[in-house]
Each structure stands twice: as structure tokens, then as C-alpha cells.
Amino acid sequence: MERRELLKMIAAATGAAMIGLPASAYAQGPVPGGASAFSASDVALLDEVADTILPRTRTPGAKDAGAGAFIARYVVDCYTPENQAILRDGLADLDRRGGRRFLALTHEARTALLRTLDAEARTQLAATARGGGGNRGPLKAHYFTMLKQLAIFSFFTSRQGATEALQYVAVPGRYDGDLAYTPGTPAWATE
Numbered sequence: 001m002e003r004r005e006l007l008k009m010i011a012a013a014t015g016a017a018m019i020g021l022p023a024s025a026y027a028q029g030p031v032p033g034g035a036s037a038f039s040a041s042d043v044a045l046l047d048e049v050a051d052t053i054l055p056r057t058r059t060p061g062a063k064d065a066g067a068g069a070f071i072a073r074y075v076v077d078c079y080t081p082e083n084q085a086i087l088r089d090g091l092a093d094l095d096r097r098g099g100r101r102f103l104a105l106t107h108e109a110r111t112a113l114l115r116t117l118d119a120e121a122r123t124q125l126a127a128t129a130r131g132g133g134g135n136r137g138p139l140k141a142h143y144f145t146m147l148k149q150l151a152i153f154s155f156f157t158s159r160q161g162a163t164e165a166l167q168y169v170a171v172p173g174r175y176d177g178d179l180a181y182t183p184g185t186p187a188w189a190t191e
Contacts, residue, residue, distance in 0.1 A: 045068070062151050166189035
């Protein structure tokens with residue numbers, strides 16, 4: 001089943017049509033009144049960021065799975081306006097931090113930049129965790145943490161990720177709680 005079809009079914013099942021939004025809008029183009037929709041260049045940037053995180057090896061990479069389009073759709077449909085703004089500002093920060101457009105950087109420079117951002121995000125999270133027990137409001141995620149989570153989520157929920165990077169069983173058999181594991185064996189995915 002294609003993600004597009006799944007999104008249409010979810011929208012239909014949750015009653016999106018009852019509130020005046022056609023279910024097919026979830027799987028096609030910008031959201032009506034979509035000032036927050038991502039441009040084609042934003043989707044290309046998201047594809048490249050995701051592909052730097054999960055590059056093609058002996059299995060497809062995130063770009064092969066259409067991660068950029070999925071991430072853009074997911075952010076528009078599911079993120080709060082505040083988190084959308086954090087992510088959009090983060091995309092602009094990628095170009096600033098790289099010294100030029102992220103898309104113009106070499107693969108090695110992209111990887112180095114994303115590793116720096118990953119370390120920065122981890123440091124921010126650790127500092128917040130050590131910050132004490134007082135409730136200072138909700139934790140604001142680092143944009144790279146969002147990008148990394150979205151890249152992983154979009155890839156492993158795609159057909160390529162679920163069937164080529166993971167072992168796939170369309171209809172799982174009996175439960176086996178003591179399955180032998182061979183190091184290097186991919187994890188399992190089922191429908």
C-alpha cells in the first residue's frame with residue numbers, strides 16, 4: 001500500500017470530510033490556504049538532509065524513499081505552528097552554518113555539519129536535563145533533533161525502508177519471544 005493511499009484512508013476514517021476538508025487533500029499538494037506549505041526547494045533540501053542522515057548503501061537511502069516530501073507533509077499536518085517555525089528557522093540555519101547553501105556543500109561537509117548539529121542538540125538536551133527540577137515550561141526541541149527523527153520515521157515507514165532495509169513479513173506468523181539473533185541481521189517490519 002502506498003503512503004498516499006494510507007493517508008487518504010486515515011483522513012476518511014477520522015472524519016476529515018465532516019469538517020469540510022476533502023480527504024484527498026492530505027495526500028496531494030499544499031494544504032488549502034497553505035501559507036505554511038513547503039516549497040519545492042525546501043523539499044529538495046529536506047531530501048538532501050535526510051539522505052545525509054540515511055544515505056544509500058546496499059539498501060535505498062532516505063532520498064530514494066521520498067523522505068523530503070513526507071517530512072514536509074508531516075510537518076504541515078502534524079506540527080504546531082511553533083515547532084514548524086523552529087524547523088523552518090533551522091533549515092535557514094543550515095545554510096548559515098555551512099557558509100553557503102547546504103545543497104552546494106560536499107557530502108563530507110554536509111556530514112560534518114550534521115554531526116556538529118547532532119552534538120549541539122545532545123548537549124542542549126543534557127543541559128536542560130541537568131537544569132534542575134523546577135518546571136520552566138515545555139522543552140523546546142533543537143531543530144536538528146526534529147530533522148533526524150523525521151528522517152528516520154519517514155524512511156522506515158516507507159515501502160523501501162520497510163521492505164528493503166528491514167526484514168519484512170506481510171503476515172506475521174506465531175509469536176516467538178525467544179528468537180535467535182545473528183549480529184548484523186536487520187530488524188523486522190510487518191504491516
